[in-house]
Amino acid sequence: MAFYALFCLACVLPVSVLGNAARAGTQACLDLTPQHGAVAQSSTSPYMLSVDTTSITQGGMVTVTLNATTAGTTFRGFLVQARCTKCTTADTAIVPGTFAKYTASDDTIQTMDCENDAMNSMSHKGNDDKTSAKFTWKAPADFDVTEGIQFRATVVQVRVTWWTDIRSDEITVTASSTSQVAPVLTLAVLSFIAVSSLLP
Template sequence: MFQMENMMMMMKIAVLCVIILAMPDIVTGYPSGAPSGACESMTPNHGAPASVPPVPYTLTVSSTTYNCGDVITVTLANATSGDTFKGFLCQARPDVNRSSTVGKLAASGALAATTNCGDGAITHSESSDKISAVFTWTASGDNPTVNIVCTVVKAKTTFWVKGVRQPITFSGTTGTCSKAMGSRGSGFLVLVLSILVALQWKLTVA
């Protein structure tokens, strides 16, 4: 009987320890960025429903059109001075409702961010209050439209899923991006072959 009571007590202590260890995530959400499980839906697992519009944030880009390899600056910012945000998950999606991304999103300036969801996404890596987040999108491919779309977290239970978005349209000729990549690859191959021929000629002369 005594052993059974001790066992029950130990089990209760173990459960309590698990709860205490989990408390930081329960209280603060995900201070180191959106987890991989949120990549597809872009929905924080905060145990609360998403907030409804209006969204107190804006998303602007340095250019609303792109061509092969362009680098475009993206700015997520508060619409009014009182509306800071703690976290964000932004992705470059040809289709807002599908999880596939294109190009590469990267932090700019002093922004602390990471890419938990792959090259075509970016998320916060710390949870301080922010008035803006500046990053870049490096274009790839020739999708007719690429949408920079963001989920923004103001507080654990206050967030907007895909709340802000900005479309960027392709301004080039379809198929030219892949051709340009092929041309660069061919040029490199020609250079390597030229070096090999020169080396062979030098060895023959010697």
């Protein structure tokens, strides 16, 4: 009886560490590696990440599309994040922007919270076959404009067949008009005060 109980437990336990069909597991947040017990494919990925722009301002928005590149190719799972390209920790620096569904009624995708930042990742919902996924990403209003952004994805075709390090074009970020106006206004006010103090 004890042997039977241990056997049943051994059969059940691996399920909890191999990943969740409902979405990517949080253990994949940093290295974008699903815990499926299989290594990534070394062949060219049949998927691509495209963006509708390669230049935004602080707080700006990008539309991101994950597509199969060949007819008849589908995928079941994925995890997409915005990564910093000019940080000292570029390989692990998740940019704390905000993902959202492109179409509110889309029930095939969902946002994820990684490393305690809300909605900084996008993943699948359920394991139905898909040919594309479309969503938006909003940059932080205080994003450091000396750094760049690139979306990175891991895509699972079936449980043991997956590709990683799928990258979009790099996106540059420029200062928003409000962040440019603020220093000018501050300088103008200080100049006015300085001039006023000199007047009789």
